[in-house]
Amino acid sequence: MHLALYAPGLGYYSAGSCKIGAGGDFTTAPEVSPLFGRCLARQVADLLNQGVDDIIELGAGRGTLAATLLGELESLQQLPARYRILEVSADLRARQQQLISERAPRLAARVEWLQTLPESCAAVVISNEVIDALPVRRLRREQGRWLELGVTLSDDRLAWATRATPATALPDLPADLPDDYETEISPAASALLGELGRRLQRGAVILFDYGFPAREYYHPQRNRGTLMCHYRHTAHGDPFLWPGLQDITAHVDFSALARADHGLDLLGYTSQAQFLINCGITGLLAEVPAADAARYAPLAAAAQTLLSPAEMGELFKVIAFGRAVLPPLRGFISGDRAHRL
Numbered sequence: 635m636h637l638a639l640y641a642p643g644l645g646y647y648s649a650g651s652c653k654i655g656a657g658g659d660f661t662t663a664p665e666v667s668p669l670f671g672r673c674l675a676r677q678v679a680d681l682l683n684q685g686v687d688d689i690i691e692l693g694a695g696r697g698t699l700a701a702t703l704l705g706e707l708e709s710l711q712q713l714p715a716r717y718r719i720l721e722v723s724a725d726l727r728a729r730q731q732q733l734i735s736e737r738a739p740r741l742a743a744r745v746e747w748l749q750t751l752p753e754s755c756a757a758v759v760i761s762n763e764v765i766d767a768l769p770v771r772r773l774r775r776e777q778g779r780w781l782e783l784g785v786t787l788s789d790d791r792l793a794w795a796t797r798a799t800p801a802t803a804l805p806d807l808p809a810d811l812p813d814d815y816e817t818e819i820s821p822a823a824s825a826l827l828g829e830l831g832r833r834l835q836r837g838a839v840i841l842f843d844y845g846f847p848a849r850e851y852y853h854p855q856r857n858r859g860t861l862m863c864h865y866r867h868t869a870h871g872d873p874f875l876w877p878g879l880q881d882i883t884a885h886v887d888f889s890a891l892a893r894a895d896h897g898l899d900l901l902g903y904t905s906q907a908q909f910l911i912n913c914g915i916t917g918l919l920a921e922v923p924a925a926d927a928a929r930y931a932p933l934a935a936a937a938q939t940l941l942s943p944a945e946m947g948e949l950f951k952v953i954a955f956g957r958a959v960l961p962p963l964r965g966f967i968s969g970d971r972a973h974r975l
């Protein structure tokens with residue numbers, strides 16, 4: 635998964651093939667509507683108002699969220715000193731520069747691109763659909779023990795192969811899962827959060843992604859795990875089909891993020907829909923008169939995509955961690971599910 639996504643010049647995220655948006659392989663909440671970024675701006679503004687200087691966005695895609703957030707924070711008179719983007723893809727970095735200079739020309743000077751996380755920072759760190767792109771390890775239960783699924787060559791084709799995995803390399807997984815059960819773990823996600831925890835002196839980390847708490851993630855019926863590939867808006871489960879040309883993802887185990895060794899306070903965990911409602915999406919929608927159908931209808935349809943439990947509203951979650959900031963956060967003021975992690 636690491637090679638297929640990140641091999642220099644060949645990986646999906648490093649070869650200029652990553653296609654986000656209506657004409658690409660998949661779309662994301664900031665691409666669905668500016669309502670997403672405008673709501674998040676209200677949460678970010680509260681945190682900047684607590685004396686946090688910068689925003690750091692991980693994996694900014696086409697740069698749409700950055701442009702929307704900057705524009706909205708300007709309207710809220712709460713601009714960050716710097717908007718810093720950590721992006722692995724040189725191609726996407728160039729697209730971000732272009733889009734931000736077109737959509738937020740006055741604010742582009744505040745944006746800078748990082749090669750690595752800063753050693754120490756006071757920031758609001760945000761990401762949308764980045765944790766699911768971090769390489770996972772795939773496991774299979776056989777004769778009551780966990781084997782790791784790796785990749786081999788068989789008749790010149792890529793194929794799965796199992797190998798023994800030391801129990802010490804595995805997190806606590808439910809003991810009662812049956813033989814033939816397959817699933818994933820994400821040491822890379824926990825490690826990223828650990829790094830953020832080590833470097834963040836003051837501020838918050840707000841992560842949006844699709845996934846579940848451990849109890850649902852490792853449910854006996856989810857016996858084929860969550861590894862998914864996306865190619866031209868078609869989702870399928872075969873990561874060997876077009877290595878480097880298709881996205882490969884796995885759902886996020888939010889309990890594992892909460893439990894990771896990061897030393898940050900857990901500030902909230904809820905669904906995307908609840909977060910957006912808490913941040914005022916219905917008020918933003920109401921700013922456009924329903925009688926103005928040409929503007930209202932597409933906005934209402936986008937809100938439906940972001941909020942509906944049948945679309946992005948429930949599968950997508952948001953989790954927030956912090957250090958030296960005052961809770962509660964507005965995005966979790968109602969319907970916080972942190973106790974379920």
Ligand SMILES: C[S@@+](CC[C@H](N)C(=O)[O-])C[C@H]1O[C@@H](n2cnc3c(N)ncnc32)[C@H](O)[C@@H]1O
Pocket residue numbers: 647652654662663664665692693694695696699720721722723726761762763764767768
């Ligand atoms: C699924 S896209 C989401 C893009 C954007 N956040 C959005 O919502 O439209 C994943 C993004 O994360 C970037 N990315 C993937 N792995 C990364 C990593 N380890 N560090 C930083 N960025 C990463 C990709 O290049 C891409 O910009």
